[in-house]
Amino acid sequence: MAPGLFKCVECNEDANELHRDYSNGILKITICSSCKKPVDKYIEYDPVIVLIDATLCKIQAFRHILFNTEINIHWKLCVFCLLCEAYLRWSLLQGSQASNDPADIIRYTKEWEFYCMFALAALDLGVCSLFFSSM
Numbered sequence: 001m002a003p004g005l006f007k008c009v010e011c012n013e014d015a016n017e018l019h020r021d022y023s024n025g026i027l028k029i030t031i032c033s034s035c036k037k038p039v040d041k042y043i044e045y046d047p048v049i050v051l052i053d054a055t056l057c058k059i060q061a062f063r064h065i066l067f068n069t070e071i072n073i074h075w076k077l078c079v080f081c082l083l084c085e086a087y088l089r090w091s092l093l094q095g096s097q098a099s100n101d102p103a104d105i106i107r108y109t110k111e112w113e114f115y116c117m118f119a120l121a122a123l124d125l126g127v128c129s130l131f132f133s134s135m
C-alpha cells in the first residue's frame, strides 16, 4: 500500500504505516499522532475476532477492514451484511408465525417479502453512503 493510505481505527486520522519492522525482527505497532493509541490494534488479532467485532458494529473493526487491509471482498461483505439485515427485517415481519421446522426455512427463502426487505436494506445503505460521503 502507498504511504498515507492507512487510517487510525480509533480516530480516522491518516497514517503512513501500521507497524515498523526493525532489522532484528522486532515489530512495533505504530502509535497514532492524534489520539496516542495504536493505529490499528486489529493487525494482531485473529480474523475471527475482527469479524465478531464487525458483527457487533464496532467502527474500529470496520475501519480496519475497509482501510487497513488489502482484501478484495468488500462487496461480498456488503452483500452478507445486507442479507443479514434483510433477514432481521423479514423475521420481524413474520412475528409469531416463525417456526424452527427446516421445511419452513426453504419456504421462507421463496418469500417475496424477504427480497423486498433486501432491496429496502440496499436502498438504506445507498442513501446512508451518499449522505456520509457528502460529509
Ligand SMILES: [Zn+2]
Binding pocket: 008, 009, 010, 011, 012, 013, 032, 033, 034, 035, 036, 037, 039
Ligand atoms: Zn488515532
